Amino acid sequence: MSAYFNYWAVFALMLLGLYATIASDNLVKKVVGLNIFQTSVFFLFITMGKVGGGTAPIADSQYTLYSNPLPHVLILTAIVVSVATTALALALVIRIRESYSSIEESDIQAEDEAQP
Amino acid sequence: MLLVVGFALVLIRDLFAVAMLTGIYSLLSACFFMLQDAVDVAFTEAAVGAGITTILFLATMSQVGRTERKPKNKPWFAIGLCSLVAALLVYASFDMPDYGDPLAPVHQHVAPRYTETSPNEVGPPNMVTSVLASYRGYDTLGETGVVFTAGVGVLLLLGPGLRRRYRRDLPAPKDGKKHAE
Numbered sequence: 001m002s003a004y005f006n007y008w009a010v011f012a013l014m015l016l017g018l019y020a021t022i023a024s025d026n027l028v029k030k031v032v033g034l035n036i037f038q039t040s041v042f043f044l045f046i047t048m049g050k051v052g053g054g055t056a057p058i059a060d061s062q063y064t065l066y067s068n069p070l071p072h073v074l075i076l077t078a079i080v081v082s083v084a085t086t087a088l089a090l091a092l093v094i095r096i097r098e099s100y101s102s103i104e105e106s107d108i109q110a111e112d113e114a115q116p
Numbered sequence: 117m118l119l120v121v122g123f124a125l126v127l128i129r130d131l132f133a134v135a136m137l138t139g140i141y142s143l144l145s146a147c148f149f150m151l152q153d154a155v156d157v158a159f160t161e162a163a164v165g166a167g168i169t170t171i172l173f174l175a176t177m178s179q180v181g182r183t184e185r186k187p188k189n190k191p192w193f194a195i196g197l198c199s200l201v202a203a204l205l206v207y208a209s210f211d212m213p214d215y216g217d218p219l220a221p222v223h224q225h226v227a228p229r230y231t232e233t234s235p236n237e238v239g240p241p242n243m244v245t246s247v248l249a250s251y252r253g254y255d256t257l258g259e260t261g262v263v264f265t266a267g268v269g270v271l272l273l274l275g276p277g278l279r280r281r282y283r284r285d286l287p288a289p290k291d292g293k294k295h296a297e
Contacts, residue, residue, distance in 0.1 A: 006215050011205045015198045022198075023191035026184040028131055028176060032138065035169070039145055042161075046152045051223060052216030056153040057231060059241040065218070067153035068227040069243040073252055076244070077259045079160050083168055084266035090176040091273040097180045104185055 006047045013040035027093045027103040031086060038082045045071040045078075131182045135173035142166035156244045 017040060020033025049071035057069035093103055100108050128134055142165030149158035213220035230247055238246035248256055 004209055004212070004215070007209045007212055008206065011202065011209070014205070015202050018201065019191075019194050019198045023194035024184070026131070028173070028180065029134070029184055032134055032173075035138065036141075039141070039165075042145070042157070043148065046149055046154045046157060047215065048220070048222050049154065050152045050216050051218045054153060054218070056155045057243040058155075059235040059243065066231045066243065068223050069230050069247050070227050071222070072154045072157050072244045073247045073255070075154070075157050076160055076248060077255055079157070079164055080259055081262050083164050083172075084263045086169055087172055088266045088269045088273075090172055091270040093176060094179045095273050103180050 007044070010040050010043045010047065013037075013043065016040075025105045027096065027105065028090070031089045031093065034089070035082070035086060038078070042075045042078060045075050131177050131184060132174075135170055135177055138173055139166050139170040142169060156242070 014037055017033045017035070017037030020036060021030050022033075024030055024033065049068040051065060051067045054065040054067045055063045057066040057072065059066075096108065097103050100111055102108060102111070128137070142161055145165060146158040146162040149155075149161055213222075230243055230251065234243050234246040234251070235241050238250045240246055
């Protein structure tokens with residue numbers, strides 16, 4: 001049971017992000033959902049990189065067992081990329097707000113259908 | 117803890133509170149990374165996630181307003197899809213190796229080589245640094261490309277030239293202040 005607890009917590013976060021991305025009408029809220037989803041993927045990778053009884057992957061003569069450094073590197077890259085995508089998404093939200101004067105998805109759709 | 121903050125993030129409709137909670141969420145993630153021995157990731161998350169992302173959300177909020185409307189109909193489609201994905205994920209999780217198992221397949225391929233030889237081969241005692249800058253340097257180069265592309269995209273979307281062109285044939289937005297990002 002405890003062997004899988006971390007995975008299930010990660011899955012719960014992942015689904016929370018997915019739900020927020022699909023179900024919320026507000027575009028900023030959608031971006032927040034996307035962020036939650038991204039961090040849940042980070043947690044999954046880092047969880048897999050953990051070695052029981054190991055220590056942080058910094059070489060030291062006192063330790064012989066280290067956690068896996070490879071997922072850490074991948075997630076370092078992914079965190080920076082996630083900030084870049086968030087910035088781009090929020091810039092798009094601002095532009096949409098300027099053109100439609102609303103960031104609620106149903107309003108935007110109604111406006112689109114009103115003037116073809 | 118993380119899950120509680122996550123639920124609050126989804127349920128709260130005041131976007132200002134949501135922006136502040138993203139900061140708390142990132143800080144908690146940094147603590148989680150610390151506990152999982154990923155110290156470098158914790159650094160990055162605390163600096164980039166808790167700092168820059170929160171500022172980005174706040175800056176957006178100053179432009180687009182801070183309340184979210186209550187949705188009219190229940191999102192049954194989203195609930196159904198999420199339950200389906202949940203069932204699939206939990207089913208798949210039974211094939212995963214146990215948490216912290218040193219014999220898991222992830223730890224068998226290139227990781228031992230990194231942990232054993234990188235301090236002598238590359239130099240710095242921090243293996244994450246050697247892998248990031250030396251063994252997987254192209255990844256880091258690609259990441260720089262992504263960040264550059266995002267920066268160019270944001271500038272193109274919010275830059276002065278485009279705005280002036282659109283202003284002419286559109287009614288001016290109510291709070292059309294210049295965005296600094």
